[in-house]
Amino acid sequence: MTRHLSAELGLTLRILFRQPGFWIPTVLFPAMLYAFFGANSGGGAWAANAMASFAVYAVLGVGFFQFGVSVAQDRASPFATWQSTLPGSAVPQWIARIIAAVIFVTLAVALVIALAHLMTDVDLPARAWGRLAAVCLMATGTATLMGIALGSVASARAAVPLANLVYLPLAYLGGLWVPPIAMPAAINAISEWTPTRAMGELAWAAMEGRAWSLQDLGLLAAWTLAAAAMTGLTTRPLRRRPSA
Amino acid sequence: MTMTQSDLAIHAHGLAKRFGAVQAVSRIDLVVAPGEALGLLGSNGAGKSTTLSMLMGLCAPDAGKALVFGHPVGSPAARRLTGATPQATDLPDQVTPREILTYAALRYGVAPAIDRLTADFGLDDLIDRRVAGFSGGQMRRVALALAFVGQPRLVFLDEPTSGLDSAAQQAFRVMARSYVAQGGALVLTSHHWDEIEAICSSIAVIDRGETVLAGRIDTIRDRARITRLGFDLPPGLVPPLWLGARHDGARWQVETGDSDTLLRRMVTEALPFANLTLQPLELKDLIHHLRHEENRP
Protein backbone atom coordinates (compact mmCIF):
# COMPACT_ATOMS: atom_id res chain seq x y z
CA MET A 1 0.00 0.00 0.00
CA THR A 2 2.71 2.54 0.91
CA ARG A 3 4.79 1.54 -2.13
CA HIS A 4 1.72 1.88 -4.27
CA LEU A 5 0.90 5.25 -2.73
CA SER A 6 4.41 6.56 -3.26
CA ALA A 7 4.29 5.43 -6.89
CA GLU A 8 0.99 7.26 -7.39
CA LEU A 9 2.24 10.33 -5.59
CA GLY A 10 5.48 10.37 -7.61
CA LEU A 11 3.55 10.17 -10.86
CA THR A 12 0.97 12.77 -9.85
CA LEU A 13 3.50 15.31 -8.57
CA ARG A 14 5.77 14.87 -11.59
CA ILE A 15 2.89 15.47 -13.95
CA LEU A 16 1.73 18.57 -12.05
CA PHE A 17 5.05 20.20 -11.17
CA ARG A 18 6.48 19.70 -14.64
CA GLN A 19 3.65 21.88 -15.95
CA PRO A 20 4.47 25.42 -14.83
CA GLY A 21 1.51 26.53 -16.93
CA PHE A 22 -0.73 24.63 -14.54
CA TRP A 23 0.74 25.22 -11.14
CA ILE A 24 1.92 28.81 -11.34
CA PRO A 25 -1.52 30.29 -12.13
CA THR A 26 -3.19 27.86 -9.73
CA VAL A 27 -1.00 29.05 -6.88
CA LEU A 28 -1.01 32.74 -7.87
CA PHE A 29 -4.71 33.24 -8.52
CA PRO A 30 -6.06 33.36 -4.94
CA ALA A 31 -3.19 35.66 -3.86
CA MET A 32 -3.95 37.97 -6.75
CA LEU A 33 -7.64 38.20 -5.82
CA TYR A 34 -6.64 38.81 -2.22
CA ALA A 35 -4.32 41.63 -3.23
CA PHE A 36 -7.11 43.26 -5.26
CA PHE A 37 -10.11 42.77 -2.98
CA GLY A 38 -9.05 41.52 0.43
CA ALA A 39 -5.90 43.28 1.51
CA ASN A 40 -7.41 46.77 1.60
CA SER A 41 -10.10 46.04 4.17
CA GLY A 42 -8.49 48.10 6.91
CA GLY A 43 -6.45 46.89 9.83
CA GLY A 44 -6.86 44.85 12.98
CA ALA A 45 -9.51 42.13 13.22
CA TRP A 46 -10.90 42.96 9.80
CA ALA A 47 -7.54 42.40 8.14
CA ALA A 48 -7.07 39.07 9.89
CA ASN A 49 -10.57 37.89 8.94
CA ALA A 50 -10.14 38.95 5.33
CA MET A 51 -6.85 37.11 5.15
CA ALA A 52 -8.49 34.00 6.63
CA SER A 53 -11.37 34.29 4.15
CA PHE A 54 -9.01 34.37 1.20
CA ALA A 55 -6.95 31.55 2.65
CA VAL A 56 -10.13 29.45 2.68
CA TYR A 57 -10.93 30.71 -0.79
CA ALA A 58 -7.47 29.54 -1.94
CA VAL A 59 -8.26 26.11 -0.51
CA LEU A 60 -11.54 26.02 -2.40
CA GLY A 61 -10.02 27.19 -5.68
CA VAL A 62 -7.17 24.73 -5.67
CA GLY A 63 -8.90 21.77 -4.06
CA PHE A 64 -12.32 21.97 -5.58
CA PHE A 65 -11.70 23.68 -8.87
CA GLN A 66 -8.28 22.53 -10.06
CA PHE A 67 -8.33 19.03 -8.69
CA GLY A 68 -12.00 18.39 -9.31
CA VAL A 69 -11.76 19.47 -12.91
CA SER A 70 -8.60 17.50 -13.51
CA VAL A 71 -10.34 14.34 -12.32
CA ALA A 72 -13.03 14.77 -14.96
CA GLN A 73 -10.44 15.42 -17.63
CA ASP A 74 -8.31 12.48 -16.55
CA ARG A 75 -11.27 10.17 -16.54
CA ALA A 76 -11.78 10.78 -20.27
CA SER A 77 -8.13 10.16 -21.13
CA PRO A 78 -6.91 6.90 -22.65
CA PHE A 79 -4.08 6.92 -20.12
CA ALA A 80 -6.56 6.80 -17.25
CA THR A 81 -8.40 4.00 -19.03
CA TRP A 82 -5.18 2.02 -19.25
CA GLN A 83 -4.41 2.81 -15.60
CA SER A 84 -7.68 1.22 -14.56
CA THR A 85 -6.58 -2.07 -16.13
CA LEU A 86 -3.67 -2.22 -13.67
CA PRO A 87 -3.83 -4.30 -10.52
CA GLY A 88 -4.24 -2.63 -7.16
CA SER A 89 -6.96 -0.56 -5.60
CA ALA A 90 -7.93 2.92 -6.75
CA VAL A 91 -7.66 4.30 -3.20
CA PRO A 92 -3.94 5.23 -3.32
CA GLN A 93 -4.65 7.20 -6.47
CA TRP A 94 -7.26 9.28 -4.63
CA ILE A 95 -5.00 9.72 -1.61
CA ALA A 96 -2.17 10.86 -3.89
CA ARG A 97 -4.49 13.42 -5.44
CA ILE A 98 -5.48 14.76 -2.06
CA ILE A 99 -1.84 14.97 -0.93
CA ALA A 100 -0.97 16.81 -4.14
CA ALA A 101 -3.89 19.16 -3.50
CA VAL A 102 -2.61 19.77 0.04
CA ILE A 103 0.81 20.70 -1.35
CA PHE A 104 -0.66 23.16 -3.84
CA VAL A 105 -3.07 24.56 -1.25
CA THR A 106 -0.15 25.12 1.13
CA LEU A 107 1.68 27.11 -1.53
CA ALA A 108 -1.40 29.14 -2.44
CA VAL A 109 -2.32 29.87 1.19
CA ALA A 110 1.28 30.73 2.07
CA LEU A 111 1.26 33.31 -0.68
CA VAL A 112 -1.95 34.89 0.66
CA ILE A 113 -0.43 35.04 4.14
CA ALA A 114 2.81 36.51 2.82
CA LEU A 115 0.84 39.23 1.04
CA ALA A 116 -1.16 39.90 4.21
CA HIS A 117 2.09 40.54 6.03
CA LEU A 118 3.30 42.86 3.29
CA MET A 119 0.07 44.79 2.78
CA THR A 120 -1.67 44.83 6.19
CA ASP A 121 -0.75 44.90 9.83
CA VAL A 122 -1.97 41.38 10.71
CA ASP A 123 -0.34 40.22 13.87
CA LEU A 124 -1.59 36.98 15.38
CA PRO A 125 -0.46 34.67 18.16
CA ALA A 126 1.11 31.36 17.10
CA ARG A 127 -1.98 29.49 18.27
CA ALA A 128 -4.18 31.38 15.79
CA TRP A 129 -1.86 30.48 12.91
CA GLY A 130 -1.92 26.86 14.00
CA ARG A 131 -5.71 26.83 14.09
CA LEU A 132 -5.90 28.52 10.68
CA ALA A 133 -3.59 25.84 9.28
CA ALA A 134 -5.84 23.16 10.78
CA VAL A 135 -8.93 24.73 9.20
CA CYS A 136 -7.17 24.91 5.83
CA LEU A 137 -6.22 21.24 6.07
CA MET A 138 -9.76 20.14 6.94
CA ALA A 139 -11.14 22.37 4.20
CA THR A 140 -8.72 20.86 1.69
CA GLY A 141 -10.08 17.41 2.39
CA THR A 142 -13.68 18.57 1.96
CA ALA A 143 -13.03 20.78 -1.08
CA THR A 144 -10.92 18.19 -2.90
CA LEU A 145 -13.40 15.40 -2.26
CA MET A 146 -16.23 17.63 -3.45
CA GLY A 147 -14.20 18.46 -6.55
CA ILE A 148 -13.46 14.80 -7.17
CA ALA A 149 -17.14 13.96 -6.72
CA LEU A 150 -18.09 16.60 -9.27
CA GLY A 151 -15.26 15.51 -11.56
CA SER A 152 -16.37 11.92 -11.44
CA VAL A 153 -19.90 12.63 -12.64
CA ALA A 154 -19.25 15.50 -15.06
CA SER A 155 -17.90 14.91 -18.54
CA ALA A 156 -14.54 16.42 -19.39
CA ARG A 157 -16.17 19.20 -21.36
CA ALA A 158 -18.82 20.00 -18.76
CA ALA A 159 -16.44 19.95 -15.79
CA VAL A 160 -15.06 23.50 -16.08
CA PRO A 161 -18.39 25.32 -16.50
CA LEU A 162 -20.02 23.09 -13.91
CA ALA A 163 -17.21 23.64 -11.41
CA ASN A 164 -17.51 27.39 -11.96
CA LEU A 165 -21.23 27.17 -11.44
CA VAL A 166 -20.70 25.51 -8.07
CA TYR A 167 -17.53 27.11 -6.83
CA LEU A 168 -18.14 30.79 -7.42
CA PRO A 169 -21.54 30.78 -5.68
CA LEU A 170 -20.05 28.66 -2.89
CA ALA A 171 -17.29 31.22 -2.34
CA TYR A 172 -19.82 34.04 -2.28
CA LEU A 173 -22.41 32.17 -0.17
CA GLY A 174 -19.74 31.13 2.31
CA GLY A 175 -19.02 34.77 3.02
CA LEU A 176 -15.48 34.51 1.74
CA TRP A 177 -15.77 37.64 -0.41
CA VAL A 178 -18.46 39.56 1.49
CA PRO A 179 -18.74 38.91 5.23
CA PRO A 180 -22.04 37.24 6.26
CA ILE A 181 -23.20 40.31 8.20
CA ALA A 182 -23.28 42.18 4.88
CA MET A 183 -25.53 39.54 3.30
CA PRO A 184 -29.29 39.89 2.78
CA ALA A 185 -31.19 37.73 5.27
CA ALA A 186 -32.45 35.30 2.62
CA ILE A 187 -28.93 34.70 1.30
CA ASN A 188 -27.63 34.32 4.81
CA ALA A 189 -30.23 31.61 5.48
CA ILE A 190 -28.83 29.59 2.58
CA SER A 191 -25.28 30.48 3.48
CA GLU A 192 -25.57 28.77 6.84
CA TRP A 193 -25.89 25.38 5.15
CA THR A 194 -22.92 25.69 2.80
CA PRO A 195 -19.59 23.96 3.43
CA THR A 196 -17.78 27.20 2.67
CA ARG A 197 -19.64 29.04 5.43
CA ALA A 198 -18.56 26.32 7.85
CA MET A 199 -14.96 26.69 6.65
CA GLY A 200 -15.21 30.48 6.97
CA GLU A 201 -16.72 30.36 10.46
CA LEU A 202 -14.00 28.00 11.65
CA ALA A 203 -11.30 30.24 10.15
CA TRP A 204 -12.76 33.45 11.62
CA ALA A 205 -13.10 31.80 15.02
CA ALA A 206 -9.41 30.96 14.83
CA MET A 207 -8.58 34.58 14.01
CA GLU A 208 -10.72 35.96 16.82
CA GLY A 209 -9.59 33.44 19.40
CA ARG A 210 -13.10 31.97 19.79
CA ALA A 211 -13.76 28.28 20.26
CA TRP A 212 -14.94 26.30 17.22
CA SER A 213 -18.63 25.57 17.22
CA LEU A 214 -19.70 21.94 16.96
CA GLN A 215 -22.31 22.97 14.45
CA ASP A 216 -19.68 24.20 11.98
CA LEU A 217 -17.47 21.16 12.50
CA GLY A 218 -20.49 18.89 12.02
CA LEU A 219 -21.57 20.65 8.86
CA LEU A 220 -18.09 20.35 7.38
CA ALA A 221 -17.91 16.66 8.32
CA ALA A 222 -21.32 16.03 6.75
CA TRP A 223 -20.26 17.62 3.44
CA THR A 224 -17.01 15.65 3.51
CA LEU A 225 -18.81 12.36 4.04
CA ALA A 226 -21.36 13.14 1.36
CA ALA A 227 -18.62 13.96 -1.14
CA ALA A 228 -16.65 10.82 -0.25
CA ALA A 229 -19.77 8.68 -0.61
CA MET A 230 -20.56 10.19 -3.98
CA THR A 231 -16.99 9.63 -5.19
CA GLY A 232 -17.08 6.05 -3.96
CA LEU A 233 -20.38 5.39 -5.71
CA THR A 234 -19.35 6.86 -9.04
CA THR A 235 -15.91 5.28 -9.32
CA ARG A 236 -16.53 1.58 -8.92
CA PRO A 237 -13.96 -0.50 -10.80
CA LEU A 238 -16.51 -1.64 -13.37
CA ARG A 239 -18.15 1.29 -15.04
CA ARG A 240 -21.14 0.84 -17.24
CA ARG A 241 -19.35 2.54 -20.11
CA PRO A 242 -15.73 2.52 -21.14
CA SER A 243 -14.38 6.01 -20.72
CA ALA A 244 -12.34 5.85 -23.92
CA MET B 1 -6.06 -33.95 -20.36
CA THR B 2 -8.97 -31.58 -20.26
CA MET B 3 -8.61 -27.97 -19.25
CA THR B 4 -10.57 -26.63 -16.33
CA GLN B 5 -11.79 -23.06 -16.27
CA SER B 6 -8.88 -21.86 -14.18
CA ASP B 7 -6.39 -23.34 -16.65
CA LEU B 8 -7.88 -21.29 -19.44
CA ALA B 9 -6.55 -17.80 -19.95
CA ILE B 10 -9.97 -16.67 -21.15
CA HIS B 11 -13.30 -18.35 -20.91
CA ALA B 12 -16.04 -16.04 -22.11
CA HIS B 13 -19.51 -16.78 -23.33
CA GLY B 14 -22.54 -14.85 -24.40
CA LEU B 15 -20.94 -11.43 -23.96
CA ALA B 16 -23.21 -8.57 -24.99
CA LYS B 17 -22.92 -4.81 -24.74
CA ARG B 18 -25.19 -2.02 -25.89
CA PHE B 19 -24.39 1.71 -26.02
CA GLY B 20 -27.67 3.58 -26.28
CA ALA B 21 -29.12 2.60 -29.61
CA VAL B 22 -26.00 0.73 -30.76
CA GLN B 23 -25.74 -2.96 -30.00
CA ALA B 24 -21.92 -2.98 -30.04
CA VAL B 25 -21.59 -6.65 -29.10
CA SER B 26 -24.50 -9.05 -29.22
CA ARG B 27 -23.08 -12.54 -28.68
CA ILE B 28 -19.40 -13.27 -28.28
CA ASP B 29 -17.90 -16.57 -27.11
CA LEU B 30 -14.16 -16.91 -26.71
CA VAL B 31 -11.81 -19.49 -25.27
CA VAL B 32 -8.07 -18.89 -25.11
CA ALA B 33 -5.54 -21.28 -23.59
CA PRO B 34 -2.08 -20.41 -22.32
CA GLY B 35 0.42 -20.52 -25.15
CA GLU B 36 -2.25 -19.53 -27.64
CA ALA B 37 -2.51 -16.34 -29.64
CA LEU B 38 -5.99 -15.38 -30.75
CA GLY B 39 -6.54 -12.83 -33.49
CA LEU B 40 -9.81 -10.89 -33.51
CA LEU B 41 -10.80 -9.88 -36.99
CA GLY B 42 -13.64 -7.78 -38.25
CA SER B 43 -14.45 -4.58 -40.02
CA ASN B 44 -14.53 -1.13 -38.37
CA GLY B 45 -17.20 -1.02 -35.73
CA ALA B 46 -17.60 -4.81 -35.64
CA GLY B 47 -17.18 -4.84 -31.86
CA LYS B 48 -13.56 -5.89 -31.38
CA SER B 49 -12.53 -3.08 -29.04
CA THR B 50 -15.76 -3.36 -27.08
CA THR B 51 -15.08 -7.07 -26.62
CA LEU B 52 -11.56 -6.33 -25.39
CA SER B 53 -12.86 -3.60 -23.06
CA MET B 54 -15.16 -6.13 -21.44
CA LEU B 55 -12.37 -8.70 -21.16
CA MET B 56 -10.06 -6.10 -19.59
CA GLY B 57 -12.76 -5.22 -17.05
CA LEU B 58 -13.10 -1.68 -18.37
CA CYS B 59 -16.79 -1.98 -19.00
CA ALA B 60 -19.33 -4.38 -17.58
CA PRO B 61 -21.12 -6.60 -20.08
CA ASP B 62 -24.92 -6.37 -20.22
CA ALA B 63 -25.05 -10.14 -20.49
CA GLY B 64 -22.70 -13.09 -20.47
CA LYS B 65 -19.75 -14.01 -18.35
CA ALA B 66 -15.99 -13.90 -18.73
CA LEU B 67 -13.27 -15.47 -16.62
CA VAL B 68 -9.52 -14.85 -16.75
CA PHE B 69 -7.66 -17.88 -15.36
CA GLY B 70 -10.85 -18.68 -13.47
CA HIS B 71 -11.17 -15.17 -11.97
CA PRO B 72 -13.95 -12.78 -12.97
CA VAL B 73 -12.69 -10.13 -15.38
CA GLY B 74 -11.81 -6.89 -13.67
CA SER B 75 -11.17 -8.63 -10.33
CA PRO B 76 -7.84 -7.88 -8.62
CA ALA B 77 -6.58 -11.40 -9.37
CA ALA B 78 -7.53 -11.10 -13.04
CA ARG B 79 -5.88 -7.71 -13.38
CA ARG B 80 -2.71 -8.96 -11.71
CA LEU B 81 -2.38 -11.59 -14.48
CA THR B 82 -3.27 -9.32 -17.39
CA GLY B 83 -1.47 -6.69 -19.43
CA ALA B 84 -3.11 -4.45 -22.00
CA THR B 85 -2.57 -1.92 -24.73
CA PRO B 86 -5.88 -0.27 -25.61
CA GLN B 87 -6.55 1.00 -29.13
CA ALA B 88 -6.10 4.64 -28.12
CA THR B 89 -2.84 5.51 -26.44
CA ASP B 90 -1.79 8.73 -24.91
CA LEU B 91 0.65 9.11 -22.09
CA PRO B 92 1.10 12.15 -19.89
CA ASP B 93 3.46 14.60 -21.63
CA GLN B 94 5.50 15.31 -18.53
CA VAL B 95 6.88 11.86 -17.76
CA THR B 96 9.46 9.59 -19.39
CA PRO B 97 8.89 5.98 -20.51
CA ARG B 98 11.23 4.82 -17.75
CA GLU B 99 9.09 6.60 -15.15
CA ILE B 100 5.82 5.17 -16.47
CA LEU B 101 7.24 1.66 -16.80
CA THR B 102 8.58 1.83 -13.26
CA TYR B 103 5.21 3.05 -12.03
CA ALA B 104 3.35 0.24 -13.79
CA ALA B 105 5.78 -2.42 -12.56
CA LEU B 106 5.23 -1.20 -9.02
CA ARG B 107 1.49 -1.58 -9.41
CA TYR B 108 2.00 -5.16 -10.58
CA GLY B 109 4.43 -5.71 -7.72
CA VAL B 110 7.32 -6.81 -9.96
CA ALA B 111 10.76 -5.38 -10.68
CA PRO B 112 10.72 -3.37 -13.91
CA ALA B 113 12.86 -5.08 -16.55
CA ILE B 114 13.68 -1.75 -18.19
CA ASP B 115 16.66 -3.00 -20.19
CA ARG B 116 14.83 -5.94 -21.70
CA LEU B 117 11.76 -3.87 -22.55
CA THR B 118 13.96 -1.15 -24.04
CA ALA B 119 15.57 -3.74 -26.30
CA ASP B 120 12.30 -5.55 -27.16
CA PHE B 121 10.41 -2.42 -28.11
CA GLY B 122 13.18 -0.27 -29.55
CA LEU B 123 13.06 2.39 -26.85
CA ASP B 124 16.81 3.09 -26.67
CA ASP B 125 16.61 6.77 -27.61
CA LEU B 126 13.29 7.33 -25.89
CA ILE B 127 13.55 5.76 -22.48
CA ASP B 128 14.62 8.93 -20.63
CA ARG B 129 12.93 11.48 -22.85
CA ARG B 130 9.71 13.16 -21.80
CA VAL B 131 6.76 11.87 -23.76
CA ALA B 132 5.74 15.35 -25.00
CA GLY B 133 6.36 15.38 -28.72
CA PHE B 134 6.66 11.61 -29.21
CA SER B 135 5.53 10.53 -32.66
CA GLY B 136 2.57 8.18 -33.01
CA GLY B 137 4.80 5.15 -33.50
CA GLN B 138 7.09 6.08 -30.61
CA MET B 139 4.07 6.43 -28.34
CA ARG B 140 2.80 3.05 -29.55
CA ARG B 141 6.08 1.34 -28.68
CA VAL B 142 5.91 2.62 -25.11
CA ALA B 143 2.26 1.59 -24.87
CA LEU B 144 3.17 -1.93 -26.03
CA ALA B 145 6.03 -2.17 -23.54
CA LEU B 146 3.55 -1.20 -20.81
CA ALA B 147 1.39 -4.23 -21.63
CA PHE B 148 4.30 -6.54 -20.85
CA VAL B 149 6.01 -4.77 -17.94
CA GLY B 150 3.98 -6.56 -15.27
CA GLN B 151 5.04 -10.05 -16.44
CA PRO B 152 1.43 -10.89 -17.30
CA ARG B 153 0.25 -14.34 -18.34
CA LEU B 154 -2.38 -12.85 -20.64
CA VAL B 155 -1.98 -9.81 -22.85
CA PHE B 156 -4.63 -7.84 -24.75
CA LEU B 157 -3.43 -5.74 -27.67
CA ASP B 158 -5.87 -3.62 -29.64
CA GLU B 159 -4.35 -2.95 -33.06
CA PRO B 160 -0.84 -3.24 -31.66
CA THR B 161 1.08 -2.27 -34.77
CA SER B 162 -0.96 0.68 -35.97
CA GLY B 163 1.57 3.43 -36.60
CA LEU B 164 4.64 1.19 -36.28
CA ASP B 165 7.25 1.23 -39.05
CA SER B 166 8.02 -2.04 -40.77
CA ALA B 167 11.14 -2.76 -38.70
CA ALA B 168 9.18 -2.21 -35.49
CA GLN B 169 6.33 -4.39 -36.81
CA GLN B 170 8.82 -7.15 -37.52
CA ALA B 171 10.39 -6.82 -34.08
CA PHE B 172 6.94 -6.92 -32.53
CA ARG B 173 6.09 -10.16 -34.33
CA VAL B 174 9.26 -11.79 -33.02
CA MET B 175 8.54 -10.55 -29.51
CA ALA B 176 4.90 -11.67 -29.60
CA ARG B 177 5.80 -15.14 -30.87
CA SER B 178 8.38 -15.64 -28.17
CA TYR B 179 5.93 -14.49 -25.50
CA VAL B 180 3.43 -17.09 -26.72
CA ALA B 181 6.13 -19.77 -27.08
CA GLN B 182 6.93 -19.25 -23.40
CA GLY B 183 3.33 -20.01 -22.46
CA GLY B 184 1.83 -16.53 -22.57
CA ALA B 185 -1.69 -16.05 -23.89
CA LEU B 186 -2.27 -13.26 -26.36
CA VAL B 187 -5.40 -11.68 -27.76
CA LEU B 188 -4.93 -9.11 -30.45
CA THR B 189 -7.00 -7.30 -32.98
CA SER B 190 -5.65 -6.35 -36.33
CA HIS B 191 -6.69 -5.36 -39.80
CA HIS B 192 -3.51 -6.91 -41.20
CA TRP B 193 -3.96 -10.50 -42.27
CA ASP B 194 -0.25 -11.14 -42.60
CA GLU B 195 0.22 -10.01 -39.02
CA ILE B 196 -2.53 -12.33 -37.77
CA GLU B 197 -1.02 -15.22 -39.75
CA ALA B 198 2.46 -14.47 -38.45
CA ILE B 199 1.49 -14.34 -34.79
CA CYS B 200 -1.81 -16.11 -34.16
CA SER B 201 -2.70 -19.76 -33.89
CA SER B 202 -6.46 -19.05 -33.74
CA ILE B 203 -8.83 -16.46 -35.04
CA ALA B 204 -12.30 -15.24 -34.26
CA VAL B 205 -14.09 -13.25 -36.91
CA ILE B 206 -16.55 -10.75 -35.49
CA ASP B 207 -19.30 -9.27 -37.57
CA ARG B 208 -21.84 -6.82 -36.16
CA GLY B 209 -21.11 -7.92 -32.63
CA GLU B 210 -21.22 -11.66 -33.21
CA THR B 211 -18.57 -14.33 -33.59
CA VAL B 212 -19.27 -15.64 -37.08
CA LEU B 213 -16.23 -17.86 -37.49
CA ALA B 214 -13.74 -19.08 -34.90
CA GLY B 215 -11.13 -21.73 -34.57
CA ARG B 216 -7.52 -22.71 -35.07
CA ILE B 217 -6.10 -21.35 -38.30
CA ASP B 218 -4.72 -24.76 -39.34
CA THR B 219 -8.08 -26.41 -38.68
CA ILE B 220 -9.83 -23.79 -40.74
CA ARG B 221 -7.36 -24.44 -43.54
CA ASP B 222 -7.88 -28.21 -43.31
CA ARG B 223 -11.62 -27.85 -43.15
CA ALA B 224 -11.57 -26.06 -46.46
CA ARG B 225 -8.68 -26.82 -48.74
CA ILE B 226 -9.72 -24.26 -51.26
CA THR B 227 -7.67 -23.70 -54.37
CA ARG B 228 -7.90 -20.73 -56.65
CA LEU B 229 -7.58 -21.51 -60.38
CA GLY B 230 -6.66 -18.75 -62.74
CA PHE B 231 -6.67 -19.04 -66.54
CA ASP B 232 -6.98 -17.08 -69.77
CA LEU B 233 -9.52 -17.70 -72.54
CA PRO B 234 -9.42 -16.48 -76.12
CA PRO B 235 -10.99 -13.00 -76.36
CA GLY B 236 -14.79 -13.03 -76.63
CA LEU B 237 -15.13 -16.52 -75.17
CA VAL B 238 -17.09 -16.89 -71.93
CA PRO B 239 -16.62 -20.00 -69.72
CA PRO B 240 -19.62 -22.33 -69.24
CA LEU B 241 -21.91 -21.62 -66.30
CA TRP B 242 -21.14 -24.87 -64.42
CA LEU B 243 -17.60 -23.62 -63.90
CA GLY B 244 -18.75 -20.61 -61.86
CA ALA B 245 -15.73 -18.56 -62.93
CA ARG B 246 -15.53 -14.77 -62.68
CA HIS B 247 -13.34 -12.30 -64.45
CA ASP B 248 -11.27 -10.12 -62.14
CA GLY B 249 -10.42 -7.63 -64.87
CA ALA B 250 -7.30 -9.45 -65.98
CA ARG B 251 -7.99 -13.17 -65.80
CA TRP B 252 -10.70 -15.75 -65.22
CA GLN B 253 -10.73 -17.14 -61.71
CA VAL B 254 -12.55 -19.90 -59.90
CA GLU B 255 -12.31 -21.14 -56.31
CA THR B 256 -12.85 -24.81 -55.61
CA GLY B 257 -12.48 -27.39 -52.91
CA ASP B 258 -11.91 -30.11 -55.54
CA SER B 259 -9.54 -28.84 -58.19
CA ASP B 260 -8.91 -32.33 -59.66
CA THR B 261 -12.52 -32.91 -60.68
CA LEU B 262 -12.87 -29.39 -61.96
CA LEU B 263 -9.71 -29.58 -64.05
CA ARG B 264 -10.70 -32.96 -65.51
CA ARG B 265 -14.03 -31.56 -66.61
CA MET B 266 -12.40 -28.46 -68.09
CA VAL B 267 -10.20 -30.79 -70.17
CA THR B 268 -13.02 -33.21 -71.14
CA GLU B 269 -15.19 -30.36 -72.29
CA ALA B 270 -12.24 -29.05 -74.27
CA LEU B 271 -12.26 -25.57 -72.79
CA PRO B 272 -9.44 -23.73 -74.60
CA PHE B 273 -7.80 -22.34 -71.47
CA ALA B 274 -4.23 -21.12 -71.30
CA ASN B 275 -1.70 -20.01 -68.66
CA LEU B 276 -3.34 -22.06 -65.91
CA THR B 277 -2.30 -21.22 -62.33
CA LEU B 278 -3.26 -23.01 -59.12
CA GLN B 279 -2.71 -21.56 -55.70
CA PRO B 280 -4.04 -22.19 -52.20
CA LEU B 281 -6.33 -19.47 -50.98
CA GLU B 282 -4.85 -16.87 -48.64
CA LEU B 283 -6.41 -16.80 -45.17
CA LYS B 284 -8.28 -13.61 -45.95
CA ASP B 285 -9.87 -15.02 -49.09
CA LEU B 286 -10.43 -18.37 -47.43
CA ILE B 287 -12.48 -16.75 -44.70
CA HIS B 288 -14.36 -14.67 -47.18
CA HIS B 289 -15.09 -17.86 -49.14
CA LEU B 290 -16.22 -19.79 -46.05
CA ARG B 291 -18.54 -17.04 -44.85
CA HIS B 292 -19.93 -16.64 -48.33
CA GLU B 293 -20.60 -20.39 -48.53
CA GLU B 294 -22.29 -20.45 -45.12
CA ASN B 295 -24.55 -17.57 -45.99
CA ARG B 296 -25.79 -19.29 -49.13
CA PRO B 297 -29.34 -20.54 -48.76
Ligand SMILES: Nc1ncnc2c1ncn2[C@@H]1O[C@H](COP(=O)(O)OP(=O)(O)OP(=O)(O)O)[C@@H](O)[C@H]1O
Ligand atom coordinates in the same frame (compact mmCIF):
# COMPACT_ATOMS: atom_id res chain seq x y z
N1 LIG C 1 -18.54 4.31 -25.69
C1 LIG C 1 -19.33 4.11 -26.75
N2 LIG C 1 -20.48 4.80 -26.90
C2 LIG C 1 -21.28 4.61 -27.96
N3 LIG C 1 -21.04 3.71 -28.93
C3 LIG C 1 -19.92 2.98 -28.85
C4 LIG C 1 -19.01 3.14 -27.76
N4 LIG C 1 -17.98 2.27 -27.95
C5 LIG C 1 -18.25 1.62 -29.09
N5 LIG C 1 -19.41 2.04 -29.64
C6 LIG C 1 -20.03 1.52 -30.88
O1 LIG C 1 -20.01 0.12 -30.82
C7 LIG C 1 -19.68 -0.45 -32.08
C8 LIG C 1 -18.45 -1.32 -31.93
O2 LIG C 1 -17.33 -0.50 -31.68
P1 LIG C 1 -15.87 -1.08 -31.45
O3 LIG C 1 -15.01 0.06 -31.01
O4 LIG C 1 -15.95 -2.25 -30.56
O5 LIG C 1 -15.47 -1.54 -32.93
P2 LIG C 1 -14.11 -2.19 -33.47
O6 LIG C 1 -14.44 -3.53 -33.98
O7 LIG C 1 -13.06 -2.09 -32.44
O8 LIG C 1 -13.77 -1.22 -34.70
P3 LIG C 1 -12.36 -0.66 -35.25
O9 LIG C 1 -11.82 -1.67 -36.18
O10 LIG C 1 -12.77 0.58 -35.98
O11 LIG C 1 -11.48 -0.37 -34.09
C9 LIG C 1 -19.51 0.73 -33.02
O12 LIG C 1 -20.71 0.89 -33.73
C10 LIG C 1 -19.24 1.89 -32.11
O13 LIG C 1 -19.69 3.08 -32.69
Ligand SMILES: [Mg+2]
Ligand atom coordinates in the same frame (compact mmCIF):
# COMPACT_ATOMS: atom_id res chain seq x y z
MG1 LIG D 1 -11.34 -1.06 -32.27
